Amino acid sequence: MLTVDFDRLGLQPGDRVLDMGAGGGRHTFEAYRRGADVIAFDLDADELETIREWTAAMAETGEAPVGASADVKQGDALALPFADGEFDRIIAAEVLEHIPADIQAIEELVRVLRPGGTLVATVPRWFPEVVCWKLSEEYHNNPGGHIRIFTEEELRDKITKAGLTFDGKDYKHGLHSPYWWLKCAVGVRNDDHVLPKTYHKLLVWEIMKNPKALQLASKVVDPVIGKSMALYFHKPL
Secondary structure, three states: OOOOOHHHHOOOOOOEEEEEOOOOOHHHHHHHHOOOEEEEEEOOHHHHHHHHHHHHHHHHHOOOOOOOEEEEEEOOOOOOOOOOOOEEEEEEEOOHHHOOOHHHHHHHHHHHEEEEEEEEEEEEOHHHHHHHHHHOOOOOOOOOOOOOOOOHHHHHHHHHHOOOEEEEEEEEOOOHHHHHHHHHHHOOOOOOOHHHHHHHHHHHHHHHHOOHHHHHHHHHHHHHHOOEEEEEEEOOO
16 A cells, blocks of 8 residues: 555656665555656665566556656665765655664755655654554564654654755555554464454455545544654755
8 A cells, every 4th residue: 555645746757766765665666657767775685676576567567658667776775876866756655763863864865856856754653653662562672673753743853954845744544553553462473363363354455445435434544543644845946
């Protein structure tokens, strides 16, 4: 499921896009479908190889328009191997909460964004994340896991101080918060427990079918308990 609103980001065919901390590649794939020249950037070589394979398959099946391109790049978020102002759009989805030197990572993102370009940063929302941390040490206390819980004000302040202008916010995945609360309550690795296992079927239904009933439910719960918050910015000319 997408956390980023690509229309709000302003993505246009031909835009140079950086998906920083691309993970499984969900936002890379969508940017590619929309005709972007997208780079999936991550520290995990295995994830990047999977993205490379999937984007190649998309090209073969015609899922991406002519002129679009997708590539991968492995590296460190604290020293991005790109030129100043290289990208029109930057996505940093669910990654800053993992990076100890988050300010340095933000400064690098701002550096490689062109003047007039846009950036979206998404992180777990404060209240749903606090509940998870309270219920389970295992949820966050593992190598490469979440090391901080952002408030909206903190994240906005760090990014605006780095030189960007705040444009707005959004909340996503409200139906996912109760699932993670259940997982944390019964054990995050306890995949056979009846409560999260049953709730997971609801999420699969949402992802695969996106029925009207769950669309309406999301509109109600996203502003209240959305699992993720997305903050949108632009770089002044």
